[in-house]
Amino acid sequence: MTATTQAPAVVPGSSAHSHGAGSVVPVQTRSARPTSYSPEDFGTPTGREVNWKHTPMDRIAALLVDEATESAAENAIEYDLSAVPDGFVIASTGHHAAVRGEVFRPEDITGALAWHHGENALHLRIPANAELSEPVRVDLRGRGGHAQAHIIIEAMPNSHGRVVLYHSGSAQYAQNVEIIARDGSALTVITVQRWDDDAVHLAAHQARVDRDATLTHIVASLGGSVVRVNPSVELAGTGSRGNLFGLSFSDSGQHLESQVFLHHKGAETVGDVLYKGALQGSGARSVWIGDVLIGPDATATDSYEANRNLVLTDGARADSIPNLEIQTGDIRGAGHASATGRFDDEQLFYLQARGITEDEARRLVVLGFLTEIVQKIGIDSLEAELIGAVEEELAQEGTR
Secondary structure, X not given: OOOOOOOOOOOOOOOOEOOOOOOOOOOOOHHHOOXXXXXXXXXXXXXXXXXXXXXXXXXXXXXXXXXXXXHHHHHHEEEEEEEOOOOOEEOOOOOOOOOOOOOOOOOOHHHHHHHHHOOOOEEEEEOOOOEOOOOEEEEEEEEEEEEEEEEEEEEOOOOEEEEEEEEEEEEEEEEEEEEEEOOOOEEEEEEEEEEOOOXXXXXXXXXXXXXXXXXXXXXXXXXXXXXXXXXXXXXXXXXXXXXXXXXXXXXXXXXXXXXXXXXXXOOOOEEEEEEEEEEOOOOOEEEEEEEEEEOOOOOOEEEEEEXXXXXXXXXXXXXXXXXXXXXXXXXXXXEEEEEEEOOOHHHHHHHHOOOOOHHHHHHHHHHHHHHHHHOOOOOHHHHHHHHHHHHHHHHOHHHO
């Protein structure tokens, strides 16, 4: 068990930093990571820091420099809100706008820069007691250039809804997503990354789940040069639940990364984390770091996290690091698991013994492996699109 340092309150937009940002003392535990709204408190990372050491620093250099402007962001990313119902977009002007900063505190320089330069946030609010049959979808298409933004997704008490953030095109994009699931709500947030091959996307998702609320958070990364989506979820309220799922398919030269943090803070909370990835081609890389903290007041907690990776070709590499920190002896269950390997020869033999060719057998194994995550999305059209995208990736294996 490890002691946890809690950050003091910081006024959004202020220049003061919290509990030692920029300190020379290495941060070893996820819960002790410093926070600040000011980019200068972090300094430029070298790649030796615990939260950067798996990321290709040379390929994200443009997002580490304090040069972007809001006008540049507007030109670099096109927002399509046509699938957002009337009244769901709330005005959010300035760093001190209502709700903004209620949950989000930047943990690295890219998050602080996105906070600073994304002065006006896109704030999506699902009204109290609403039950949405159709997803709220925001399409973000990169048009080249450098962009930074802050997005707020808020589910009001006892509401039920799904929000999709769909990314495509090309950009150098730093993004903060602030998620609030208020009492009794059931919110699903799905972020899809189908960027062009030259895109770089660094995203920090921070969420709070209140009493008897449920957040299902799904990351699907299938495109881009470097895509790093880091979800951090605090189960704050008694009886709250967090389901964190992820899917990635890394091709030659692609780097797909997620650093997941699930903080059980309230009593009788439930956490379920499952990320799956497939890799093929020279230089294909995936990184998954999963941290679960069960706090001292999180009694009767049940939590489990797992990461599984399927390496399809030589030259691909998957890093998988699960961590579990427990600060109370009164829990119902807690565990973590990680597995990385190649095709299961027994599965292939079973299928080939029934007249299925080796190539088709491999395709079926990969689809079966990843479909478990895809089916958790619950949107038929999007599920079909992602399965089709995986099949396209598999079909390209022989052409590389």
